[in-house]
Amino acid sequence: MGGCVSVSISCDQLTKDVCSCLSRNGDYIHGLEENLTALQRALEEIEQRREDLLRKIVSEERRGLQRLSVVQGWVSKVEEIVPRVNELVRMRSVQVQRLCLCGYCSKDLVSSYRYGKRVMKLIEEIELLRSQGNFAVAAERVDAARVEERPTRPMVAMESMLEGAWNRLMEDEIGILGLHGMGGVGKTTLLSHINNRFSRVGGEFDIVIWIVVSKELQIQRIQDEIWEKLRSDNEKWKQKTEDIKASNIYNVLKHKRFVLLLDDIWSKVDLTEVGVPFPSRENGCKIVFTTRLKEICGRMGVDSDMEVRCLSPDDAWDLFSKKVGEITLGSHPEIPTLARTVAKKCRLPLALNVIGETMA
Numbered sequence: 001m002g003g004c005v006s007v008s009i010s011c012d013q014l015t016k017d018v019c020s021c022l023s024r025n026g027d028y029i030h031g032l033e034e035n036l037t038a039l040q041r042a043l044e045e046i047e048q049r050r051e052d053l054l055r056k057i058v059s060e061e062r063r064g065l066q067r068l069s070v071v072q073g074w075v076s077k078v079e080e081i082v083p084r085v086n087e088l089v090r091m092r093s094v095q096v097q098r099l100c101l102c103g104y105c106s107k108d109l110v111s112s113y114r115y116g117k118r119v120m121k122l123i124e125e126i127e128l129l130r131s132q133g134n135f136a137v138a139a140e141r142v143d144a145a146r147v148e149e150r151p152t153r154p155m156v157a158m159e160s161m162l163e164g165a166w167n168r169l170m171e172d173e174i175g176i177l178g179l180h181g182m183g184g185v186g187k188t189t190l191l192s193h194i195n196n197r198f199s200r201v202g203g204e205f206d207i208v209i210w211i212v213v214s215k216e217l218q219i220q221r222i223q224d225e226i227w228e229k230l231r232s233d234n235e236k237w238k239q240k241t242e243d244i245k246a247s248n249i250y251n252v253l254k255h256k257r258f259v260l261l262l263d264d265i266w267s268k269v270d271l272t273e274v275g276v277p278f279p280s281r282e283n284g285c286k287i288v289f290t291t292r293l294k295e296i297c298g299r300m301g302v303d304s305d306m307e308v309r310c311l312s313p314d315d316a317w318d319l320f321s322k323k324v325g326e327i328t329l330g331s332h333p334e335i336p337t338l339a340r341t342v343a344k345k346c347r348l349p350l351a352l353n354v355i356g357e358t359m360a
Helices: 011-029 032-062 069-090 092-097 109-132 159-169 187-200 219-230 242-253 294-299 313-324 335-345 349-359
Strands: 065-067 139-141 176-180 207-214 258-265 286-291 304-307
Touching (some): 011 032, 011 109, 032 069, 032 242, 159 304, 176 187, 176 294, 187 207, 294 304
Parallel strands (some): 207 258, 258 286
């Protein structure tokens, strides 16, 4: 009739379609206030779980453990979702005011639908995070290199001095050993060989830490280098105060049997300020340092000190002749006499090495 098309829809079908539409979208609008309350409650619960987990992590990290990557990833996801929830909560009053017909409809249906859908999706995301946030283990021990070996010169003519220092250090009653002597006498070389020898001791010590102190004492730099050896997370560390750094270092080192090697000390290094526990017979830890000033040994409270002396004339000649080399020594009749005169007058290993290489 007149080109019109007659469409017949049964009452039952129409009712079914309307109900289907309401079931799909009704919760987004009619359940909006209830869903917002559920969202805030879910956020509070997951934030509480995050805080509990972070407290556990901090406790583990103080013992020298490192948080697992999966744990850090979960914490980051929680931190990322918080501002998204807060954004929706700030819009709550405006969106609720748009509801009408006892909350079954909205004055701005599209806006309310989209808002309600975002609320529901965040609830689902938080629920998924909550199900993934059960960590029996939050941190584990990461084995850094127990001893980082240092490049060293051969111990020509200083072997007996090394044995004497090592044997003294290994005595149970020796916790702090000071090596003193004039510049160039071989203190750093001696300390480097002591460092490397710990790599052959086995598992007797947990970690060996080498720090160059130098003339200008900087407590925070020493703390930073110690922490870098103990841990690898340095971002938040840089923002901490000296006192907090000392506390963190102490709480890690007190659980370890450590060796601390301090090279080139010019003034007293206050171990308490740094955060280093004092060695004792009970904890079995060791500290060795080098200094040009004998009085520093007293200020550091050493259990024993040892003077690193110039080489004897025979040892000086042994070192110097090896540096000069047989070819050079035999290249002219006067060279051996000149070389012996140099070795006799200069018995510092550093100077003998430099002059010998130049003469060669």
